[in-house]
Amino acid sequence: MFKKSSWEHLRIPFSYYLMPVFWFALSSATDVPIVNIIAVGVILHLFLYPSSNGYNSYFDKDEKSIGGLKNPKKVTLGLYYLSLAFFGIALIGALFINSLFFAMVLIYGLVSMAYSHPAVRLKKYPYLSWITAGFFQGAFTFAMCVIGFLDGDFSLLLEWEVLSPALITTLLLLGSYPLTQVYQHEEDQKRGDITLSLKLGIKGTFYFAAIWFLVSGIAFIWYFAHIHADWAIWWFLGSTTPLVIYFYIWFSLIIKDPNKYANHSMAMTMNKISSSALNFFFIYYFFAQ
Structure with a gap:
């Protein structure tokens, strides 16, 4: 019923890059029940995020590289229905946890749809899309996970x-989000999507990201110090060192030749290093507490 290309556009492996917020x-x-950990992880990473990926791919109709796909195939109507089916499964799964978690999954899904749907298309508004993506992929997702883990109510938020910690995750996302757009300037401009990266320019995007990475790094250090987990500061700094080194190297190459090095391969490598470093740290932090 659904073509292989439709499944590819769900980009399920791309969920790995979004896991740090979950951890x-x-x-x-x-005292999180193991069943809640598994349920929230499956709902988000196997259904909600892929649904968002597929839905946005359907309306973007990208012809060049996108996050998780170097050579995306032409989208079909089947992708649209497949993405909705995955969203429906995510909502059904969320109902088994509690009504607030269900509502937050619903809101996240609708906002992600608004990102690319032509009736709204948040993507074409540089600062609104930046704030929206940073908040919903950061603080909102963090809070959504906590509600799902603890079967909590609104007062918990x-x-x-x-x-x-929810707001600190948004600071990190505000820096990384524009970097995901840096190799898509040509297609975005062709569609009339004035993304934040396009507005800032390639070099400007890197300066902008560097500032937010510094701010988020300071915020993480403050947070761990404030909760008297000073030992975690050194593990955080050590774990993110590969990310800092790679960003510096990439930034240096961009200064020399922005058009050559602002490409899909460099951006995906950045994503892999970033997500792996943060996943490692947060998993270690979870077990070491």
Whole structure:
């Protein structure tokens, strides 16, 4: 019923790059039932995120490289229905946890649809899309995970122990988000999507990202110091060192020749190093507490 290309556009392996928020949220929760950990992980990474990927691919109709696909195939109507089916499964699964988690999964899905749907297309508004992506992929997802882990209610979202790390994840996403657009300037401009990276320019995107990475790094250090987990600061700095080194190398190459090095391969390598470093740290932090 669904073509192989439709399944490819779901980009399920790409969910690995989004896992750090899941692990950070888990490390910030206590006494989480194993069944909730598995349920939230499956709902988000195997259904909700792929649904968002496929839905946006259908309306973007990219002809050149996108996140997780170097040579995307032509999309079909089947992809649209497949993405909706995955979203439906995510919602059904969320109902088995609690109503608030269901509502948050629904909101996340609808906002991700608005990102590329022509009736709204948040993607074409540089600052609005930046704030939206940073908030929903960061703080909102963190809070959504915590609600799912603990079967919590709305009052849990107002607690400092949830709010502060949630907002810190958004700071990190505000830096990384524009880098995901840096190799798509030609296609975005052709469609009339003035993304933040396109507005900043290639070099400007890297300067912008560097500032937010510094701010988020300081915020993480402050957070661990504030909760008296000073030992985690050194593990955080050590784990993210490969990311800092790669970003510096890539940045140096961009300064020399931005058009040559602002490509899909460099960006995906950045994603792999970033997600692997952060996944390692947050998993270690979870077990070491």
